[in-house]
Amino acid sequence: MSPYVQILRIDHWFKNVFIIPGIAFALLADPSVLDWPLVWSLSVAVVAVCLAASSNYVINEILDAPYDNLHPTKKDRAVPSGKVNLKVAWLLWITLGLISLVLGFTINHYLGISLLLLLIAGLLYNIPPLRTKDLPFLDVVSEAVNNPIRLVIGWYATGCTLSPPISLLMCYWALGSFLMAVKRLAEYRYLNNTQLAADYRSSFKYYNEARLLVCIMFYATACAMFAGIFIARYHLELVLCVPPFAVFMALYLRVGLKPNSPAQHPEQLMRSRSMILASFVLTAILCFSLWLDSPWLRRLFKPTINPQLPVNNWFDRHSNTHDLIAPEE
Numbered sequence: 001m002s003p004y005v006q007i008l009r010i011d012h013w014f015k016n017v018f019i020i021p022g023i024a025f026a027l028l029a030d031p032s033v034l035d036w037p038l039v040w041s042l043s044v045a046v047v048a049v050c051l052a053a054s055s056n057y058v059i060n061e062i063l064d065a066p067y068d069n070l071h072p073t074k075k076d077r078a079v080p081s082g083k084v085n086l087k088v089a090w091l092l093w094i095t096l097g098l099i100s101l102v103l104g105f106t107i108n109h110y111l112g113i114s115l116l117l118l119l120i121a122g123l124l125y126n127i128p129p130l131r132t133k134d135l136p137f138l139d140v141v142s143e144a145v146n147n148p149i150r151l152v153i154g155w156y157a158t159g160c161t162l163s164p165p166i167s168l169l170m171c172y173w174a175l176g177s178f179l180m181a182v183k184r185l186a187e188y189r190y191l192n193n194t195q196l197a198a199d200y201r202s203s204f205k206y207y208n209e210a211r212l213l214v215c216i217m218f219y220a221t222a223c224a225m226f227a228g229i230f231i232a233r234y235h236l237e238l239v240l241c242v243p244p245f246a247v248f249m250a251l252y253l254r255v256g257l258k259p260n261s262p263a264q265h266p267e268q269l270m271r272s273r274s275m276i277l278a279s280f281v282l283t284a285i286l287c288f289s290l291w292l293d294s295p296w297l298r299r300l301f302k303p304t305i306n307p308q309l310p311v312n313n314w315f316d317r318h319s320n321t322h323d324l325i326a327p328e329e
Contacts, residue, residue: 003078007089008096009057013050015266018147018172022154024290025168028235030160038158041107045157048103049150052115055096056122062089063126070200072191110156118149134202137215140184144176167230174223178249179266181219182256185212186263220249236301237292244282251278 023042027034061079068074078084097119105112125133125142132142148169155164188207191197197204227245231238251274256263262271269275 003083004088004092006078007058007061007084008054012057013053016046016049016053016150018150019049019154022151022164023158025164026155026158026160028290029162033159041159042157044103044107045111045153048100048115049153051096052100052118055093055100055119058089058093058096059122059126062086067200070196108156108159111153114149114153114156118146121145121149136203136206139203140177140180140215144173144180147176148172165230165234167226167233171223171226171230174219174226178216178219178223179252181212181216182253183263183266185209185216186256186261188212190260190264216253235290236298237294238289239297239301240289241282241286244278244285248278248282251275
């Protein structure tokens with residue numbers, strides 16, 4: 001059974017931590033959903049998203065086997081090394097996906113549809129003829145779409161019927177693209193052979209270090225801009241997260257530039273003490289900022305160009321519109 005457990009990539013389930021902000025923001029948007037049945041809904045949602053992720057990992061293992069044979073370390077995976085019966089692997093892929101969908105739709109149809117989108121994203125990323133993982137740039141943004149989908153899964157697992165803000169989803173997407181681009185850079189530097197890199201991953205026929213660094217800069221900037229829009233629009237106290245978030249992204253890039261970087265295998269990032277510390281500090285300040293209600297911060301960042309613009313702050317339980325009205329009115 002060990003090879004079949006390996007292709008589930010249970011150690012990658014930690015990536016589903018990206019559903020937690022979705023849960024937190026949904027509870028702030030609609031505190032009325034906070035009750036005891038929520039515990040059951042969230043538990044089912046966590047199981048469902050883990051099964052959906054493993055379903056995507058299984059099909060990735062199956063279809064990537066010919067390419068993994070060209071990789072110095074991935075050639076030892078269960079499928080390329082011949083330890084797995086492919087018929088059983090295909091059955092495992094279908095079964096995990098179906099169980100995930102059944103669990104999701106038992107909670108609510110929004111959650112079920114979100115899980116279906118996660119499975120579809122896995123198909124588009126792995127299955128020919130589209131197989132977006134072979135296309136430069138599209139390989140990064142198509143895999144990064146899993147981030148906002150996970151956020152939406154956490155959001156609708158609470159039972160919240162409001163729609164998550166587009167700025168938050170775009171920020172999440174850009175953050176995922178940044179993380180994936182750093183991973184590509186780490187892989188490219190590790191292989192250190194243009195022809196081997198191109199044989200292993202078709203997108204590497206176009207990539208080089210300079211292009212990947214430019215992409216990383218673009219995704220980091222887009223993430224910061226969308227985060228700024230979200231903070232200004234919905235919960236200004238989150239501005240306190242800006243410095244630790246910038247440090248987190250800078251440290252991640254530094255890790256990605258190391259020889260044989262753990263960024264190639266995000267599940268190994270626990271080896272980096274600096275990343276652990278940065279993640280802990282960022283999480284603590286994020287939680288504090290979400291709880292904080294500071295009229296002083298809102299006055300400090302009060303808009304001055306056009307203060308008459310209406311503000312619909314559904315994260316704030318107190319109306320702050322009077323802070324944004326010009327004195328003469």
